[in-house]
Amino acid sequence: QIAIGAKKDEDFSAWYTDVSHFGVVLIKADMLDYYNVSGCYILKPWSYSIWEIIQRWFDDKIKALGVQNAYFPMFVSQKVLEREKDHIEGFSPEVAWVTRAGQSELEEHIAIRPTSETAMYPYYSKWIKSHRDLPLKLNQWNSVVRWEFKSPQPFIRTREFLWQEGHTAHLTREEADKEVLEILDLYRRVYEELLAVPVIPGVKSEKEKFAGGLYTTTVEGFIPTSGRGIQGATSHCLGTNFSNSNMFDIFVEDPNDPVGKAKIYVWQNSWGLSTRSIGVMVMVHGDDQGLVLPPRVASVQAVVVPCGITAKTTDEERKRINDKCEELAQSLRAADIRAKADLRDGYTPGWKFNDWEQKGVPLRLEIGPQDIAKNQTLTVRRDTGKKDPVSLEGLPQTVSALLEDIQKDLFIRAKETYQERVKAITKWEDLVPALDNKNVVVIPWCEREQCEDDIKERSARAAEPTDERAPSAGAKSLCIPFDQSKWDPVEPGKTKCVACGQDAKRWAMFGRSY
Numbered sequence: 062q063i064a065i066g067a068k069k070d071e072d073f074s075a076w077y078t079d080v081s082h083f084g085v086v087l088i089k090a091d092m093l094d095y096y097n098v099s100g101c102y103i104l105k106p107w108s109y110s111i112w113e114i115i116q117r118w119f120d121d122k123i124k125a126l127g128v129q130n131a132y133f134p135m136f137v138s139q140k141v142l143e144r145e146k147d148h149i150e151g152f153s154p155e156v157a158w159v160t161r162a163g164q165s166e167l168e169e170h171i172a173i174r175p176t177s178e179t180a181m182y183p184y185y186s187k188w189i190k191s192h193r194d195l196p197l198k199l200n201q202w203n204s205v206v207r208w209e210f211k212s213p214q215p216f217i218r219t220r221e222f223l224w225q226e227g228h229t230a231h232l233t234r235e236e237a238d239k240e241v242l243e244i245l246d247l248y249r250r251v252y253e254e255l256l257a258v259p260v261i262p263g264v265k266s267e268k269e270k271f272a273g274g275l276y277t278t279t280v281e282g283f284i285p286t287s288g289r290g291i292q293g294a295t296s297h298c299l300g301t302n303f304s305n306s307n308m309f310d311i312f313v314e315d316p317n318d319p320v321g322k323a324k325i326y327v328w329q330n331s332w333g334l335s336t337r338s339i340g341v342m343v344m345v346h347g348d349d350q351g352l353v354l355p356p357r358v359a360s361v362q363a364v365v366v367p368c369g370i371t372a373k374t375t376d377e378e379r380k381r382i383n384d385k386c387e388e389l390a391q392s393l394r395a396a397d398i399r400a401k402a403d404l405r406d407g408y409t410p411g412w413k414f415n416d417w418e419q420k421g422v423p424l425r426l427e428i429g430p431q432d433i434a435k436n437q438t439l440t441v442r443r444d445t446g447k448k449d450p451v452s453l454e455g456l457p458q459t460v461s462a463l464l465e466d467i468q469k470d471l472f473i474r475a476k477e478t479y480q481e482r483v484k485a486i487t488k489w490e491d492l493v494p495a496l497d498n499k500n501v502v503v504i505p506w507c508e509r510e511q512c513e514d515d516i517k518e519r520s521a522r523a524a525e526p527t528d529e530r531a532p533s534a535g536a537k538s539l540c541i542p543f544d545q546s547k548w549d550p551v552e553p554g555k556t557k558c559v560a561c562g563q564d565a566k567r568w569a570m571f572g573r574s575y
């Protein structure tokens with residue numbers, strides 16, 4: 062096999078990102094091209110089609126929950142953006158500004174939205190007057206700009222990215238709490254059911270939550286090759302932090318107090334999933350041959366390649382084989398399988414095999430004269446390389462079943478790896494070695510922010526002169542998993558925090574991360 066010029070386990074950054082190698086999985090799979098503004102990338106059809114599949118699935122689901130799509134301007138005025146210091150505090154270096162149009166300076170600088178809370182909520186205040194206007198549930202499919210300074214990585218960390226951002230307003234906390242978890246489970250399903258990527262749902266620590274919110278729930282992914290955790294998507298309850306009278310003043314009259322007209326400030330949620338999810342899928346499933354696409358998000362699920370055609374093959378024989386390939390592809394498409402016959406002239410079957418393997422197409426069907434004679438085709442799985450001759454009788458059903466097996470096996474394999482790499486740690490001295498062995502850890506934790514800072518500091522890999530390995534960042538808290546049942550229960554007042562010895566509250570996941 063013609064490898065892509067970088068081995069995943071040997072040089073992950075070259076495999077995934079490093080433009081100088083150009084042997085990179087994203088280029089070889091024709092997913093993107095680099096762009097002449099740093100931190101920005103062109104999403105070519107091979108990756109954009111993945112986003113479209115995610116979009117279609119998620120959009121259907123939120124519409125079933127009564128969410129409507131809308132569109133707000135990408136420009137946010139300075140006074141509105143900086144309405145509340147602690148919402149914007151710590152973020153402001155990332156905000157990109159429009160300061161000039163043509164030759165004329167703008168009086169007031171205008172921000173490009175880094176997220177849309179402050180663009181939307183003045184209008185939530187204007188539109189929401191009575192409890193009958195609730196719940197208000199709007200979503201945007203758009204792009205946002207964050208001028209990140211950490212090194213950019215395609216899909217994972219880019220200065221502009223596509224996402225959806227949902228913003229809802231509710232009369233009661235109960236209704237808001239319920240929706241936060243409903244959306245989070247849709248995010249879990251996008252990862253696990255579409256992208257075949259396992260994630261761990263949980264709640265963020267006070268330090269890691271969205272500063273302007275009340276609490277943040279998250280689905281946390283894991284990249285085995287780097288041993289780093291990655292935030293997959295977040296669903297926040299904002300409480301009344303954005304609706305209160307100092308902020309956007311979004312209230313209704315208490316329906317149970319028609320006379321007193323007590324003000325009820327609305328309970329808000331906001332939730333987002335971005336094209337980062339595509340990068341996570343590439344990193345989790347890709348191999349040294351390149352991209353490996355889960356069938357659910359593959360724009361081509363099965364590629365039919367004619368074989369046995371040589372320079373000596375007569376024109377009518379070549380036509381007979383090509384027609385058979387096209388006929389098979391059509392029969393698969395008729396059964397809603399995204400199939401394509403690769404009838405390109407001037408390329409050998411081997412070249413075509415390599416090309417579609419680099420693009421991650423889940424299944425290949427090889428058809429030569431002997432196969433036609435035996436009314437069969439040779440199926441080749443991209444995930445395992447397994448080859449099986451199958452009858453052309455009932456081919457659509459056979460291929461559908463194969464694609465479901467591939468989808469399931471990709472997920473199971475990734476889930477088993479993730480589970481192996483989550484180490485339950487009860488002694489501090491075992492923590493850093495576990496991280497150095499490309500694991501994330503779960504520990505009984507006190508949940509104090511000071512302790513979190515200490516863990517980050519104490520778990521950075523020492524940059525000792527003797528330590529030839531690159532220094533690495535310390536562990537951040539990734540989430541407090543909702544499912545605590547996998548580990549010995551924390552006994553209040555008895556179980557101690559692994560890092561500081563104070564009373565532990567729950568098991569928390571920590572890890573080096575993106």
Ligand SMILES: O=C(C[C@H]1NCCC[C@H]1O)Cn1cnc2c(c1=O)CCCC2
Binds near residue numbers: 178271
């Ligand atoms: O964006 C959010 C919260 C929320 N925004 C809407 C979608 C869900 C969720 O991400 C947090 N956040 C992250 N990053 C930034 C900001 C910010 O509010 C504001 C300024 C620039 C950078």
Ligand SMILES: [Mg+2]
Binds near residue numbers: 207
């Ligand atoms: Mg950020």
